[in-house]
Amino acid sequence: MTAALVLIAVFTLATAAVALSLRNLIHSALLLIASWFGIAAFYLWAGAEFVAFAQVLVYVGAVSMVVLFAVLLTRRSRADTVIAPDSVARAISAVITGVAVFGVLVAAILKSSLGRLSPAGVPALPGGTSVSPVIFAPTATVREIGIQLMSTHAAALLIIGILLTVALLGAVVLAAQDGSESKQESP
Amino acid sequence: MSLDPLPLCLLFSSALFCLGLIGALARSNTILVLLGIELMLNAANLNFIAFWRYGPATSPATGVMFVMFSIAVAAAEAAVGLALIIAVYRHQKNIRLQEANRLKG
Numbered sequence: 261m262t263a264a265l266v267l268i269a270v271f272t273l274a275t276a277a278v279a280l281s282l283r284n285l286i287h288s289a290l291l292l293i294a295s296w297f298g299i300a301a302f303y304l305w306a307g308a309e310f311v312a313f314a315q316v317l318v319y320v321g322a323v324s325m326v327v328l329f330a331v332l333l334t335r336r337s338r339a340d341t342v343i344a345p346d347s348v349a350r351a352i353s354a355v356i357t358g359v360a361v362f363g364v365l366v367a368a369i370l371k372s373s374l375g376r377l378s379p380a381g382v383p384a385l386p387g388g389t390s391v392s393p394v395i396f397a398p399t400a401t402v403r404e405i406g407i408q409l410m411s412t413h414a415a416a417l418l419i420i421g422i423l424l425t426v427a428l429l430g431a432v433v434l435a436a437q438d439g440s441e442s443k444q445e446s447p
Numbered sequence: 448m449s450l451d452p453l454p455l456c457l458l459f460s461s462a463l464f465c466l467g468l469i470g471a472l473a474r475s476n477t478i479l480v481l482l483g484i485e486l487m488l489n490a491a492n493l494n495f496i497a498f499w500r501y502g503p504a505t506s507p508a509t510g511v512m513f514v515m516f517s518i519a520v521a522a523a524e525a526a527v528g529l530a531l532i533i534a535v536y537r538h539q540k541n542i543r544l545q546e547a548n549r550l551k552g
Contacts, residue, residue: 262452269459273466276486280470285478292482299489302459303514306500311492311514318518323485323525330478330529334536346475354473358465365461369454398499400508405515408508416512420519427523431530437537 264305272298285331285341293324310402456497464490477535477542481528488521 272295279291296319303312335341409417467486474480492514499510536542539549 262455265452265455265459269455269462273459273462276463276466276470280466280474280479280483280486285476288479288482292486295486296489299463299493302456302493303496306456306496308496308499308511308514311496311511311518314515314518318522319485319489323522326525326529327478327482330532333533334478334542336540343476346473350475351473354469357472358469361468362461362465365465366458369457369461398507398510400511405508405511408512413512416516420516424519424523427527431526434527435530435533 265302268298268301268305272302283342283345285343286328289324289327289331292327293320296320296324307399310400310405451501453497453501456493456501460490460493460497463487463493475544477532477544477547478529480544481525481532484528485521485525488517488524492517 275291275295275298279288279295282288282291296315300312300315300320303309303315331341464487467483467490470483470486471480472483474483495510495513495517499513532542535547539546541547
């Protein structure tokens with residue numbers, strides 16, 4: 261159980277680290293797809309199957325394609341996917357910042373009592389009113405998710421639909437050629 | 448060093464977050480900065496799932512709901528961000544962050 265988690269974590273972190281340090285943008289994007297697959301594997305490991313498939317659909321399917329198209333649309337020549345090396349001073353300061361943040365986070369995680377109130381069979385809530393057997397391994401079947409989306413979270417679902425529509429229309433408006441300008445320039 | 452699953456998941460997600468942070472700070476290519484930000488968002492989603500699975504009891508599908516809405520917002524953010532990158536590229540034929548300084552006083 262834990263060994264699988266460690267394997268998934270090592271795979272995801274290694275692919276993400278290599279992806280963010282490469283100079284070829286296409287290779288970076290492809291390695292990040294592998295990293296997103298690792299995250300989907302983590303969701304499967306944790307028992308959230310629906311989220312795992314949503315992750316594969318949205319990130320591996322859609323976001324990766326948008327990223328690859330952006331890489332290909334913003335190059336100047338056919339071989340221009342290899343970018344110039346970045347400044348070393350910035351990289352060093354970024355690594356120092358990242359390691360410092362990681363140190364703070366690790367200290368906070370190791371000092372907290374989170375692991376001890378994990379649901380090892382004992383109800384952790386004082387009062388224990390709503391503690392049910394699902395506490396040990398909460399499951400979310402697709403049927404249950406659908407019912408909750410349509411009842412409890414219906415308003416949130418509508419809002420997220422509007423947000424997605426507006427954001428995608430805005431993306432099209434931003435990225436589209438400005439037709440009027442080019443028409444005025446051409447004659 | 449405890450080997451409980453919850454601290455391990457949290458360590459995993461904080462390592463992923465810091466990788467994304469380092470990537471977003473160190474690289475000067477806009478697409479790579481955006482990908483670093485995506486990695487940080489993914490790390491937050493990992494935390495939601497870890498707490499849903501191993502944390503104190505909640506209602507059954509709370510963490511899953513959170514992550515689904517978060518993934519939807521992340522997809523919208525990626526689309527708008529990449530459209531912005533394409534618009535910037537059309538104006539100055541370059542997507543290095545250092546060159547996008549036209550507003551500098």
